[in-house]
Structure formats: structure tokens, C-alpha cells
Amino acid sequence: MTGPGGHSDTAYLLDSAGPAAPPRDNGELVFAAPWESRAFGLALALHDAGRIDWEDFRRSLVAVIDTWQAAHPDGEGWSYYECWLRSLELVVDSKGLVGAADLRARLDALASRPAGHDHGNDHGHDHE
Amino acid sequence: MTSAPEHLDPALRVEALASLLAERGLVDEATVETFIKTYEQSVGPMNGAKVVAKAWTDPDYRARLLADGTAAIAELGFKGPQGEHIVVLENTPAVHHVVVCTLCSCYPWPVLGLPPSWYKDPAYRARVVREPRRVLSEFGLDLGDEVEIRVHDSSSEVRYMVLPERPAGTEGATQEELAALVTRDAMVGVAKVASP
Numbered sequence: 001m002t003g004p005g006g007h008s009d010t011a012y013l014l015d016s017a018g019p020a021a022p023p024r025d026n027g028e029l030v031f032a033a034p035w036e037s038r039a040f041g042l043a044l045a046l047h048d049a050g051r052i053d054w055e056d057f058r059r060s061l062v063a064v065i066d067t068w069q070a071a072h073p074d075g076e077g078w079s080y081y082e083c084w085l086r087s088l089e090l091v092v093d094s095k096g097l098v099g100a101a102d103l104r105a106r107l108d109a110l111a112s113r114p115a116g117h118d119h120g121n122d123h124g125h126d127h128e
Numbered sequence: 129m130t131s132a133p134e135h136l137d138p139a140l141r142v143e144a145l146a147s148l149l150a151e152r153g154l155v156d157e158a159t160v161e162t163f164i165k166t167y168e169q170s171v172g173p174m175n176g177a178k179v180v181a182k183a184w185t186d187p188d189y190r191a192r193l194l195a196d197g198t199a200a201i202a203e204l205g206f207k208g209p210q211g212e213h214i215v216v217l218e219n220t221p222a223v224h225h226v227v228v229c230t231l232c233s234c235y236p237w238p239v240l241g242l243p244p245s246w247y248k249d250p251a252y253r254a255r256v257v258r259e260p261r262r263v264l265s266e267f268g269l270d271l272g273d274e275v276e277i278r279v280h281d282s283s284s285e286v287r288y289m290v291l292p293e294r295p296a297g298t299e300g301a302t303q304e305e306l307a308a309l310v311t312r313d314a315m316v317g318v319a320k321v322a323s324p
Contacts, residue, residue, distance in 0.1 A: 030168050030242050032245075034139070035138050035141075037168070038160065038164070039142050040164065040242075041159075041160035041161065042155060044160075045155040045156065045159040045163060046149070046154065046155055048159060049154065049156070049159070051155075054209070058232060058234075058284055061232050061233075062232045065231070065232055065250075069250050075249075075250050075251060078249065080233065080245065080249075081138070082134070085138055085142060085145075086134050089133060092145070097149070097152070098148045098149060098152070098154075100133075102148060103141075103144055103145060103148065104133065106144040106147060107133060107141060110143055110144050111136070111140060
């Protein structure tokens, strides 16, 4: 495995010059998946709207990362944006914006959607 | 199912969270999209490269940049989140600076954009503090023993950017030509700027 976190394994560092290299310039990919960019954008938009304090979010992120690292000393399965998303879930819960139970209920509703079908109990999905 | 949400598909979790936030009027979808586009397309290391090129060619600007990074960077129009307290560190033949955020991923967004994955990786965050010379060597940067390496830990209070050494053979270059040589890695301190 050459995944991130392998302590004496240098492959992930050399990756900075390979095909999996992170962006160097404009217009290149900065997010690995659409959900990552969305999690990023949601946090910034919440901060921009004055709904969350950035320092609260950062502190939460530090704690989530620390917990993850303590539970995964080999670094296997690391995902920065999963930590970011978890921090966001915790902060919106603690601010009373979206409680954990409400989020859980919405998750269950979304997860039970018939495959390839976007209606049913998904009332929140009326994008233009 | 009673598993904790962190074991569920993150795409689904983001969708659930986004739909609730939108229904409650807490975020505006257009704002979310604007932030994503901005950091995907408009804010990135080319901003920092312009700062570096100006510092290389304008001694007064260089002095201002080293004295108050945030203000000098704002002169070029680069400001915004994560750019409030930028400190610029000047590399010299004797001292090489390299930047990390050991706790999370603090990074000077207005000049460098969002951090690359290796910068956020637990291995880089832990190892560059313990064995910087070796980590730099893995990046392809072999510094002689006579060069002092200083590792700087970015935080919410201070975000660091490295002012790399101007490479040889660029005496007559314009600011634009110089900016094209400057890489993100050089401004984090894991590389030098190569001669053209």
C-alpha cells in the first residue's frame, strides 16, 4: 500500500509529482469528489452568513482529526474531507442549526430512496 | 440502523445536511457554488507567485512584505478567509523555511489557494517536524548540512508563506516571467524555484 499515512513509506510524498498530484495551478482539480467541494462550500457559506464562527469550526476540525489519528495510528483510510464533514455536522448540531436527530432522519429518508429515483419522501429537493 | 453517521456514505451525509440547511434558509445554494468555484478556479498559487515576483524585483515591496505580510499581499488585491495573519519567511542560502500545520490544515488561502492533499496528510504533518531534512529530501530537495532548516507551524493566529530564493539566470526577467517560475511547493518550502 502506498496510501497516505505510512510513516516510513515515502510514496505518498513522491506522489506530489505524479498523476495523483494535487493542483499546482489554476483550473486543476482541488477536490477529489463533488461531495468534498460541497462540504467545503457549505462550511464557507455558513460562516459567510454569520451562522458559524470559523474558529469554532477549526477547533472542531482539530479535535476530529486528533480523534481519527488516535484511532488509526497507521493512517489507513485517511480522508481529510470526511473529518471536515464530521466537524461541520458537530458544529451545526452544537449551534442548534441542524440537530443530530434531524440529520439522522433525513439520512435515513435519503438512503431509502429507490435507486435511480429522486422523489418519494425527498421534499427538500426542489432545486431550480 | 443506528450506526454513527461517520460510517455512512459521505456523499449522502452532505446531501442530507445541505438539504436541511437549504430548507431552513441557513445557506444560500448560490453562495455555496460561488465559494466552490472561487477556490477551484480563481484563488491559487498563481496569486502567491505574483507576490514573490514583485518582492524579487521591488526591494521596497519586499521590505513591506516581510514586515507585514497581510498588508503587502492585500496591496496586490489578495485577501479573504485564512489570510488575516500571513507572515512571510524569506529563504536564504543559509536558512531554509518550511511550513506545516501540525493540528489541521491552516494555510494562507488568498496566496496559495487550498492546500494540497500531502499538506493535510497525517504523515507530512507529523514527520516534517521530526525529520525535516529527510522529508525535504523525499520531495527532491537535498539541502546541505550547512543549511539551517526551520519548520513553522501554521495556526489560526499565523499562516506562513515562504519567499523562496530568486534563481540564478533570471537577471533580466520581467515580473510576469518570474511569476511563471514560482511553484506552490516553493512557497510552502518543500522545493526551490528552479532556474528557467
